[in-house]
Structure formats: C-alpha cells, structure tokens
Amino acid sequence: MQHPTSADIQRVREFLLDLQARICAGLEQQEQAGGGNAKFIIDDWQRHEGGGGRSRILQEGVVIEKGGVMFSHIDIAQLPPSATERHPELAGTQAQALGVSLVIHPKNPNVPTSHANVRLFVAQKEGQKPIWWFGGGFDLTPFYANDEDCTAWHQKAHDLCEPFGDDVYDRHKKWCDDYFYLKHRDEQRGIGGLFFDDLNEWDFETCFKYIQAVGNGYLEAILPIFQKNQDKPYTDEQREFQLYRRGRYVEFNLIYDRGTIFGLQSGGRTESILVSLPNLVSWAYRKEWDEHSAEKRLTDYYLKPRNWLSLNIQ
Template identity: 80%
Template sequence: MQNPTSADIQRVRDFLTDLQARICTALEQQEIQGGGTATFETDDWQRPEGGGGRSRVLQNGTVIEKGGVMFSHINISKLPASATERHPQIAGAKAQAMGVSLVIHPNNPNVPTSHANVRLFVAEKEGQEPIWWFGGGFDLTPFYPNPEDVSAWHQTAHDLCAPFGENVYPEHKKWCDDYFYLKHRDEQRGVGGLFFDDLNQWDFEKCFEYIQAVGNGYLEAIIPVFQRNQNKPFTQAQRDFQLYRRGRYVEYNLVYDRGTLFGLQTGGRIESILVSMPPLAGWSYRPEWEENSPEKHLTDYWLKPQDWLKLSD
C-alpha cells in the first residue's frame, strides 16, 4: 500500500482549507439572500502538543441560527482508545489527523440540519510501516422532510460515488444508516447520506479523489435545500418541534459520535469539539403527536432506512 509523502499530506491540507473557505462563502450567500448580515467569524488556534486549526462559526443569523465549519490538523503523541479499538496494532503510536467537520443548524424548521466531515489519519509506530486512512461523509437531519430534498440529497451521493464503483453508494449509504442510529431511542438521526471510515483499499490518489468528491458533493447538495426551504413560513409549534428533535441530535453527538469522543480523549479544544451543539434544544416528557401529523410521520416513515432514490421514480 502506497504511503503518503509529505507533499501528499500538504495537498490534502490545501484541499481541506479551500473546502472550508468555499462552504463558508456559499452559506454566507444564503444569509444575504435571506436578508441577513451574519458572517462566519474566524478563530485560529494552536495545540500545545502540536498542530492547530481554524474554527469558523456563524451565530444568530437570519437563515442560520448556528453553524460551525471547522478545520484542524493536529499531532498526537500517543493514540487514545477511541482510535485504537479498531486498530490495536497502533496503540501508543504517534499520529497526525486533519479534516474539515461541519454542522449547520438553520433557523427555519423547514430547513434540515446538515453535517459533513472529510478527514485523513496517519499513524506511525517505531518498527512498523505508517498506517493511513481517510474517512468522512455527509448526512441530513430534517424536521419537516419533503421528497424533493431527500431524493436530491441521495441522488447527489449516488452520483459522486458512481465513478468509484457500483457498490460504493449502497455500502456507504448503509454504513451511514447504521452509524447515525440512536440505539437507546431505536431511531435514525435523520435520512442519512454517506459515511465511511478506514478508507485505504484503493491507492492514496484514488482515496483522495473520493474525499474531494464527498466534500464538494455536500456543498452541491445542501445549497438547493436552503434555496427551496429557507423562506417558507413556519409556526411556533413547528419551531417547538424543531427544538425537541434537536435534543436527539445532542444525545447522539454526546453518546455515540466517535469524532466527539476522539476529540475529548486527545485533549482537544473543547469549544471546537462541541461546536456541533445547537444553541437551543428541548426535551419533553413522552410527547404525543396526532395521527397523520407531519410530526408523527417523521418517526413513522422518514426516520426508517429506505431506498430514497426511489422517491424520484
């Protein structure tokens, strides 16, 4: 397996920093179109152990209530349990990890929350060949879904996967469904998308091409979702339901998300790790929704893994 050179790692870093900038610019345009003026604030930071990052956060916007688009490139002197449970052979190895991770929480309940992540991990242990892999994906968490958004989201995912093999989309779609599952609630976090980890079965260049397609695919998929929904009217009851469902998002990220656990176990920067938390969320005791209501339809239909491409048939 070809190992990445320092030049390869720099190319990945250059792509990630450019991706972060392009996503922020595109989302700021949505703020302008919605009559807002909020922009992403930039916060550059360094870690004592080595490396650092650039956090870009938009808060209290007209279209986006809170959004974080984070780049980091960190050095790790000794890998934690969250990184080595699947790779015991690199326990205690030094490593570097870089990636862009984002979560966008819109104001309007008709616009879904969205998440994306693309990353590279390289571990080195004395006496062993370096081990590397890519990971990432994107997923959509709607409150009031519509077939056009869900179908288009998955069509974008399908199409970007197609050049890499006919099995990539179904495998990474299923991986996403399995990963973003709240076991204690017995429900999906949303309608899914793509998720993958430990990607190194192709050569480095092809793997890199794939994460570029995924990162660019998120931007291609999410902007039309905003454009179709951000100006729709909504009621206070719909806003309350949005906050209730955001509670599920918080539960998932704090209980199951491997990226959150990895950041906490490596002594990461807490503000950047927890930027995925919404500014407001709610929990109600055993709420009941009317039969045939959109709120009940969300869990009865939309939060069940399905072949979403068939919605457009």
C-alpha cells in the same frame, strides 16, 4: 500500498482549508439571500501538544441559527482508546489527523440540519511504514421533510460515488444508516447519506479524490435545499418541534459520535469539538403527535432507512 509523503499530506491540508472557505462562502450567500448579514468569524488556534486549526463560526443569523465549519490538523503523541479500539496494533503510536467537520443548524424548521466531514489519519511507529486511512461523509436531519429533498440529497451522494465503483454508494449509504442510529431511542438521527471510515482500499490518490468528491458534494447538495425552503413560513409550534428534535441530535453527538469521543480523548480543543451542539434545544416531555401529523410522519416514515432513489418523484 502507496504511502503518503509529507507533500501528499500538505495537498490534503490545502484542499481542506479551501473546502472550508468555499463552504462558508456558500452558506454566507444563503444567509444574505434570506436578509441576514451574519458572517462566519475566524478563530485560529494552536495546541500545546502540536498542531492546531481554524474554527469558523456563524451564530444568530436570520437563516443559520448556528453553524460551525471546523478545520484541524493535530499531532497526537499517543493514540486514545477511541482510535485503538478497532486498531489495537496502533496502541502507543504517534499520529497526525487532519480534517474538516461541520454542522449547520438552520433557524427555519423547514430546512434540515446538515453535517459533513472529511478527514485523513496517518500513524507511524518508529522504523515502520506509515498506516493511513481516510474517513468522512455527509448526512441530513430534517424536521419537516419532503420526498423531493430526500431524493435529491441521496441522488447527489449516488452520483459522486459512481466513478469509484458501482457498489460504493450502497455500502456507504448503509454504513451511514447503521452509524447514525440512536440505540436508546430505536430511531435514526436523520435520513442518512454517506459514511465511511478506514478507507484505504484504493491507492492514496484515488482515496483522496473520493474525499474531494464528498466534500464538494456536500455544498452542491445542501445549497438547493436551503434555497427551496429557507423562506417558507413556520409556526411557533413547528419551531417548538424543531427544538425538541434537536435534543436527539445532541444525544447522538454526546453519546455515540466517534469524532466527539476521539476529540475529547485526544486532548482536542473542547470548544471546537462541541460546536456541533445547537445554541437552543429542548427536552420537553414527549408528546403524542396526531397520527396524521407531519411530526408523526417524520419518525414513522422519514426516519426509517429506505431506498430514496426508488421514489417516483413527479
């Protein structure tokens, strides 16, 4: 197996920083198109333990209520339990991790919340060859969904996976459905997309090309959804439902999300780790939605794993 050199890691770092900048620029354009002028502020930071990152945050926009697009490249003196649970052979190992992770919470309930991340992990014991893998994916969490957006999102995921193997989309789509599941609620967080971890089944260069495709694919998939939905009118009741559903998002990120757990256990920068949480959220006592309402259809139809590519969209 090809092992990454310091030059390889630097190439990944450069791609990630460029990806972060391009995603922020694309989302800022959508904010401006909606009549807003909010921009991503840049917050560079360093860790005493080694490494650092660049946090880019947009808050209180007209289109985007809160968005965080985070780059980090950190050194880890000793891997935390969240990293060694699946890899006990790495206990006590030094490592470095670099990646871009983002969550975008739109203001309009007709625009879904979206999440993406791509990352590289490299661990090495003294005198041994490094162990490495990539991870990442993207997923969509709608409030007032429609079949066209769900199908387009999954079509982009399918198309970017296709050059890497006929089964890649199916495997990583299922992994996403299985991962973004709230066990205590018995429901999916959203309509899924792609999720993968421990990716080193190909050579390093092919794996790197795959995370490039995933990172670039997020922006290509989300911008048309913003353009289509961000100017739609909505009611106070729809806004209330959006805040209610955001509660599920918070529950998943704080209880199950590997990235959140790893970041906190590895001594990461708490403010950057928890930037995925929306500024406004509600845990109102559960209402019984009308059987034929859009709110009821969200959980009964959209938040069920399904083959979105099989829909016949006219």
